Amino acid sequence: MSALKFAGRAERIKASPIREILSVSNRPGMISFAGGLPAADTFPEVDALSFEKGDLQYGPSEGESYLREYVAADLKKAGWQVSADQILILTGSQQGIDLVGKLFIEKGTEVAVASTTYLAALQVFSLYGADYVPFDVDSVNDAIAQTKPAILYANPTFQNPSSEVYTLQQRQSVAYACEENGSLLFEDDPYRELCYEPCERQPICSMTSHGSWVYQSTFSKTVAPGLRIGYLVCSADLYPKLLMLKQASDLHTSRVAQRLVMNILHNEDLAIRLEKLRHKYKAKRDAFDQSLHKHFSHLAAWNKPSGGLFFWLTLNSDKNIDTRQLLGAAVESGVTFMPGEPFFADGRTASSCFRLNFSGASTDDYDEGLRRLAVIFEKQMLEC
Amino acid sequence: MSALKFAGRAERIKASPIREILSVSNRPGMISFAGGLPAADTFPEVDALSFEKGDLQYGPSEGESYLREYVAADLKKAGWQVSADQILILTGSQQGIDLVGKLFIEKGTEVAVASTTYLAALQVFSLYGADYVPFDVDSVNDAIAQTKPAILYANPTFQNPSSEVYTLQQRQSVAYACEENGSLLFEDDPYRELCYEPCERQPICSMTSHGSWVYQSTFSKTVAPGLRIGYLVCSADLYPKLLMLKQASDLHTSRVAQRLVMNILHNEDLAIRLEKLRHKYKAKRDAFDQSLHKHFSHLAAWNKPSGGLFFWLTLNSDKNIDTRQLLGAAVESGVTFMPGEPFFADGRTASSCFRLNFSGASTDDYDEGLRRLAVIFEKQMLEC
Structure with missing residues (x-):
C-alpha cells in the first residue's frame, strides 16, 4: 500500500x-x-426555554437576523455603531479564529502577537503555517512597520492568559499600526463584559477609520458555552469572503442554539x-x-x-x-x-x-x- | 495604506x-x-423536547459519548461493526468535508471525483487548492492507479445530484482502488436512509480491510438540518488528526443540539x-x-x-x-x-x-x- x-x-x-x-x-x-x-x-435555567419548529430547517449562513440585530444593538450601547449586515454568527468564537486563519494564513505568513497570547489562536495560526512577529504594545508601530505582518492578533481586554488590559493610548497605537501598515486588525474580545474594576474596554476596531478589521466575541462567557454561539463583526471589505468561508465550514450555525441564546436573553436582560x-x-x-x-x-x-x-x-x-x-x-x-x-x-x-x-x-x-x-x-x- | x-x-x-x-x-x-x-x-414536534443544564457547559471535542454510542449501534444494525471511539460528532456533515480538506488538500493535491458530484464538496476542495481527477466508477482502478490521488471522494448512494447508486461490485471496485493506491476513501453518505426501492446501500468503507477511510453522514435528512448535527467515522490512523482539527475549528459541536437529537430519537425510534x-x-x-x-x-x-x-x-x-x-x-x-x-x-x-x-x-x-x-x-x- x-x-x-x-x-x-x-x-x-x-x-x-x-x-x-x-x-x-x-x-x-x-x-x-x-x-x-x-x-x-x-x-440560565433550562426548563423555561423553547424554540420553534421553523428553527429545524436549514437557515442562513450569516446567522439569524434577530440575533445579528441584537448584537448590533448591544455594540451600539457600548458606543460602537455597526450594522447587522457586518455581523456573522459563529459556532463559537473559535470558529472566527479558524475563518480568519483560512482567509489570511499560509506557510510563512507573518502574524503579530503579544509575547503571550491565547493558545488556541496560536494552535490555529500555526496549523495554517504562520510565523510569529512578537510585539510589545508600547512600541507596536515599530514592530509592525518593520515586518508589515498580514495580521495583528490582539486580545486587549483581560487577555488570556495574562488578564492584561490595554489602555486607551495603547489601543489607539494598535489601531494606528494596523491601518498604517496594511495589517488586518484581528481583535478577540471574549472577556470584555467580565470586568470587576473600571478599566478601558473600548474595542480597538471601533477606533479604526479606513483599515480592515475583524472583531469577535462570544456568548460562551456571558450566557453559556455549550450552545456554541459566538459572532464576528468585520469591515465591509471582508464580510463576503468570511461569509463564504463560514458557509464552506458548516453551512450555518445551529439555528436552535441561536434561538435558545435569544430566548435566554429575552427571559433575563443581558445587563x-x-x-x-x-x-x-x-x-x-x-x-x-x-x-x-x-x-x-x-x-x-x-x-x-x-x-x-x-x-x-x-x-x-x-x-x-x-x-x-x-x-x-x-x-x-x-x-x-x-x-x-x-x-x-x-x-x-x-x-x-x-x-x-x-x-x-x-x-x-x-x-x-x-x-x-x-x-x-x-x-x-x-x-x- | x-x-x-x-x-x-x-x-x-x-x-x-x-x-x-x-x-x-x-x-x-x-x-x-x-x-x-x-x-x-x-x-419532530418541538414542545416535547428538553435538554439539561449540564449541556450548557463546555464539552468534549469528539462529541457526546451517548450520541457516538448511538451512531455506532445504528451502523451495527446496518451490518457494520465500528467503535464509538472512531466516531466524531460534527457541526453538520459539511464540517467533515472541511476537516478532510484541511488534512489532505493543498495547492495541486489531486482529488478523484465522479464527473458530477456534490457542489459544496467541490467548493471546499477547490478552496484548499485541489486538482480534480475524474473517474468513471466502472473503470475506477485505471483512473486511480494512474494518478494515485490523495483522496477519492464518493457519494455512492443516491448521489447528489445524479441520484445514482453504486452496485455492490462498483463499491468493491472503489474500495479496492483506494486501498491499492494509497488514496483516502472519503465516502459521503447523507441520503443512505432515504431509499424508496430496494438497492445496494452497504457503505464502501465497510468493505475495506487495511486502507484509510472517512465515512460521514448526518441527521440533517433523517431528523432536521437546523440542529446542525452530523458525524464521521474513520480508520483509526486518522482519528487523532481529525479530532484535533475539529477542536481547532469550533472546540466542539453544540451540546444542546446533540442532546436534542438524542431526545428526538428517544421520543420516536429512528426506524x-x-x-x-x-x-x-x-x-x-x-x-x-x-x-x-x-x-x-x-x-x-x-x-x-x-x-x-x-x-x-x-x-x-x-x-x-x-x-x-x-x-x-x-x-x-x-x-x-x-x-x-x-x-x-x-x-x-x-x-x-x-x-x-x-x-x-x-x-x-x-x-x-x-x-x-x-x-x-x-x-x-x-x-x-
Missing part, C-alpha cells in the same frame, strides 16, 4: 493541552484550575445577567487572590486581574521551569492547572509561568487546591 | 450558488425546487421515523415524476431516482445550454431550480443539465412550478 498523502499542514497539527487537561478534570475529586470554564451555577456575573466572579476572584496569598506568596508573583477568568503567575525562580513537567504530579494529587508554555508564540519549552482559572472551581475548593499545587511547585523549585 | 495580504486560497473562495438561490427561495409565492430542504412537516419519511418522500417522488412527464417529457431526459431528494435532468438539445443563464427568468416567474454547472468538477460553463428537488416544495405546487419552468426552458431551446 502506498502512503497517504497529507497536506503540509497535517504536520503542524498540535493537540491543545487544554483538551488533554479537560479530559482529566472531570475525574471525581479533581479540583480544576485548568480550563476557562464558566461557573455552572451562572447558567442584569452581567451584573450578577460580575458580582459573583468578583467575589470569586477576591477569594482566589486571598488563597493565593496564603499558599503562593513565597513561590510566585502575580497581578490581581481586574476582569476575565484567569490569574497568570510567574514562579520566583531564576531558573526557567517547564511547568508542563509538573502537571502529572498535580493531577496525581487531585488538582489541575494550565502550564504556561503553550501561551508563548516563540515555542519555548520552559517559562516558569502558569495560568490558574478561578471561575470553574468551587470557592470552597480554592484553599485545598492551591495548597496541593503549592506543595508540587515548592518541591520543584527546591530541586532546581 | 498597504494592501491586505491574503492567503493564496482567498482567490479560490467561491460563493455556493445554493446560498444565492436559497436567499430568493423564501420570497412569498416562490416555488423552490432548488435546495435540498427536507419537508418541514417531517420535522419508525425513517419508515414515515420513506413513505412520504416516495409518494412525493412519484407525484413529481408524474408532473415532470406532463411538462418536461418533450424537453428533457431523466431517471426516476430510487432514493434521495433529487431529479437530475438533461435537456434534449445538442447544444450545451448554460442553465445558470435561465435562473433569472425562472426566479422572475416564481420558481427556482439548481443549474447543473456547479456540479461538474471540470468547471464547465454549460452543461444542459439541472437538478430539481422534490422534498422541499408542496406536492400541490409541483404542477404549477414545473409548468412555469418548462416555459422558460422551452423558450431557450427554441432560441438556441
Whole structure:
C-alpha cells in the first residue's frame, strides 16, 4: 500500500493541552484550575426555554437576523455603531479564529502577537503555517512597520492568559499600526463584559477609520458555552469572503442554539445577567487572590486581574521551569492547572509561568487546591 | 495604506450558488425546487423536547459519548461493526468535508471525483487548492492507479445530484482502488436512509480491510438540518488528526443540539421515523415524476431516482445550454431550480443539465412550478 498523502499542514497539527487537561478534570475529586470554564451555577435555567419548529430547517449562513440585530444593538450601547449586515454568527468564537486563519494564513505568513497570547489562536495560526512577529504594545508601530505582518492578533481586554488590559493610548497605537501598515486588525474580545474594576474596554476596531478589521466575541462567557454561539463583526471589505468561508465550514450555525441564546436573553436582560456575573466572579476572584496569598506568596508573583477568568503567575525562580513537567504530579494529587508554555508564540519549552482559572472551581475548593499545587511547585523549585 | 495580504486560497473562495438561490427561495409565492430542504412537516414536534443544564457547559471535542454510542449501534444494525471511539460528532456533515480538506488538500493535491458530484464538496476542495481527477466508477482502478490521488471522494448512494447508486461490485471496485493506491476513501453518505426501492446501500468503507477511510453522514435528512448535527467515522490512523482539527475549528459541536437529537430519537425510534419519511418522500417522488412527464417529457431526459431528494435532468438539445443563464427568468416567474454547472468538477460553463428537488416544495405546487419552468426552458431551446 502506498502512503497517504497529507497536506503540509497535517504536520503542524498540535493537540491543545487544554483538551488533554479537560479530559482529566472531570475525574471525581479533581479540583480544576485548568480550563476557562464558566461557573455552572451562572447558567440560565433550562426548563423555561423553547424554540420553534421553523428553527429545524436549514437557515442562513450569516446567522439569524434577530440575533445579528441584537448584537448590533448591544455594540451600539457600548458606543460602537455597526450594522447587522457586518455581523456573522459563529459556532463559537473559535470558529472566527479558524475563518480568519483560512482567509489570511499560509506557510510563512507573518502574524503579530503579544509575547503571550491565547493558545488556541496560536494552535490555529500555526496549523495554517504562520510565523510569529512578537510585539510589545508600547512600541507596536515599530514592530509592525518593520515586518508589515498580514495580521495583528490582539486580545486587549483581560487577555488570556495574562488578564492584561490595554489602555486607551495603547489601543489607539494598535489601531494606528494596523491601518498604517496594511495589517488586518484581528481583535478577540471574549472577556470584555467580565470586568470587576473600571478599566478601558473600548474595542480597538471601533477606533479604526479606513483599515480592515475583524472583531469577535462570544456568548460562551456571558450566557453559556455549550450552545456554541459566538459572532464576528468585520469591515465591509471582508464580510463576503468570511461569509463564504463560514458557509464552506458548516453551512450555518445551529439555528436552535441561536434561538435558545435569544430566548435566554429575552427571559433575563443581558445587563442584569452581567451584573450578577460580575458580582459573583468578583467575589470569586477576591477569594482566589486571598488563597493565593496564603499558599503562593513565597513561590510566585502575580497581578490581581481586574476582569476575565484567569490569574497568570510567574514562579520566583531564576531558573526557567517547564511547568508542563509538573502537571502529572498535580493531577496525581487531585488538582489541575494550565502550564504556561503553550501561551508563548516563540515555542519555548520552559517559562516558569502558569495560568490558574478561578471561575470553574468551587470557592470552597480554592484553599485545598492551591495548597496541593503549592506543595508540587515548592518541591520543584527546591530541586532546581 | 498597504494592501491586505491574503492567503493564496482567498482567490479560490467561491460563493455556493445554493446560498444565492436559497436567499430568493423564501420570497412569498416562490416555488423552490432548488435546495435540498427536507419537508418541514417531517420535522419532530418541538414542545416535547428538553435538554439539561449540564449541556450548557463546555464539552468534549469528539462529541457526546451517548450520541457516538448511538451512531455506532445504528451502523451495527446496518451490518457494520465500528467503535464509538472512531466516531466524531460534527457541526453538520459539511464540517467533515472541511476537516478532510484541511488534512489532505493543498495547492495541486489531486482529488478523484465522479464527473458530477456534490457542489459544496467541490467548493471546499477547490478552496484548499485541489486538482480534480475524474473517474468513471466502472473503470475506477485505471483512473486511480494512474494518478494515485490523495483522496477519492464518493457519494455512492443516491448521489447528489445524479441520484445514482453504486452496485455492490462498483463499491468493491472503489474500495479496492483506494486501498491499492494509497488514496483516502472519503465516502459521503447523507441520503443512505432515504431509499424508496430496494438497492445496494452497504457503505464502501465497510468493505475495506487495511486502507484509510472517512465515512460521514448526518441527521440533517433523517431528523432536521437546523440542529446542525452530523458525524464521521474513520480508520483509526486518522482519528487523532481529525479530532484535533475539529477542536481547532469550533472546540466542539453544540451540546444542546446533540442532546436534542438524542431526545428526538428517544421520543420516536429512528426506524419508525425513517419508515414515515420513506413513505412520504416516495409518494412525493412519484407525484413529481408524474408532473415532470406532463411538462418536461418533450424537453428533457431523466431517471426516476430510487432514493434521495433529487431529479437530475438533461435537456434534449445538442447544444450545451448554460442553465445558470435561465435562473433569472425562472426566479422572475416564481420558481427556482439548481443549474447543473456547479456540479461538474471540470468547471464547465454549460452543461444542459439541472437538478430539481422534490422534498422541499408542496406536492400541490409541483404542477404549477414545473409548468412555469418548462416555459422558460422551452423558450431557450427554441432560441438556441
